[in-house]
Amino acid sequence: MLSVSGIRTAALALIDRDGLENLSMRRLAQELDVQAASLYSHYRTKEDLLADIANEIMAEVDVSGFDSGDWRHGLTVWARSYRAALAAHPNLVPVIAAGPGRREAALRRADAIHGGLVAAGWPARHATMIGASTKYLVVGAAINSFSRGFDADVQVYRDRYPNLSQAHRLSEHAAEIDDDSFELALSAFLDGLGQTFADLKRAPTAARPGGEGP
Template sequence: MARPKVPLLSRDRIRDAALSLIDRDGLPELSMRKLAAELGVQAASLYGHYPTKDDVLDDIARGIMARVDTSVFDSGDWREGLTAWARSYRAALVRHPNFVPYLASGPGNRDENLRAADAVHGGLVTAGWPPREATMIGAATRYLVMGSTIGSFSRGFLDDIQVYRDRYPHLDQAHLLRAKADEIDTESFELALAAFLDGLRLRYDAIAERRSRRRAGSAQS
């Protein structure tokens, strides 16, 4: 039997092609018709694997979120847990910035997202954070990660020195930023993460101090 001219479809092949299309053209450009054209098949061929476009997107989301590491929370060190989670989260997302808006809508009912949320919240509460604070910390970390992956600050500058030198004297080195965009973006994220964690440490210590005073007061009464 002759080998088919078009490779057989599979969920993996469809999902990978969809993500490549999103990476190249943007999330709004994805449609089942365009995806089929990308694969060299008719759109009807896709529906046996994915009934809707949202099913494709959810499968992509599962694959990306599966690379996010929350295991460090098992150590009981909330700062180390948050650091590892945030770094692995950013590493998973920064490769596909055009897909981040889809993930930003919340975990929904996707198992990978909910397991990560459960691990983060459980790790923080177990380490001594009040549940409400743990919820806000998880949300704030997520905002920090997603904000750092949607766009590059450094790539927003031109490499023409004259654009900045004459009118913006404090930006006389801005034309150098594009060439070091990856380095600057990564180090800027690390700076923001460290400052965020330092602030949380002060908050955590204040909560612990209030608890200690309440216990001391209860013991004396």
């Protein structure tokens, strides 16, 4: 029997295999061996289906770290779990990264992140920018692999690009390099925020930048 969960599972498998651009309700119906009309009794539009899939994937993203009151821990847990969720389904990144819109689960996460940062002492405007900056970092890391962008043929680099003499080895170690690179970027980002936070705390109260939340 056709079910909502079965439709989501089949749609996600199709996207993972063939790409987001190849998902259509007609194609999905063929995968499920049903008529396209059967799908519309569960999902009014393809966009509704994609939003539901995005919600399911993003349920794995952990924002509980902000409960501790430690903004650095909260951002670390959120960023790592967010990247893991996106990396598991890279073809769906454009949908997930588009923003919360009216998706209830996404808005609850955004509320927890913003509220956690403000509760930890960040001005509302900074909390908004930190949320955006973290998203830029994570989505950039998930949408492509730096290491896999290099050719494995040593001849490509040997004569013309002497500073890239080891570039042919990058793809072989792509997962390790990409993971370590993300952790380096995240650590540097958090260290920079730590300095900004300390500067804000030292500033006279009247001079502290404020602002409103999103």
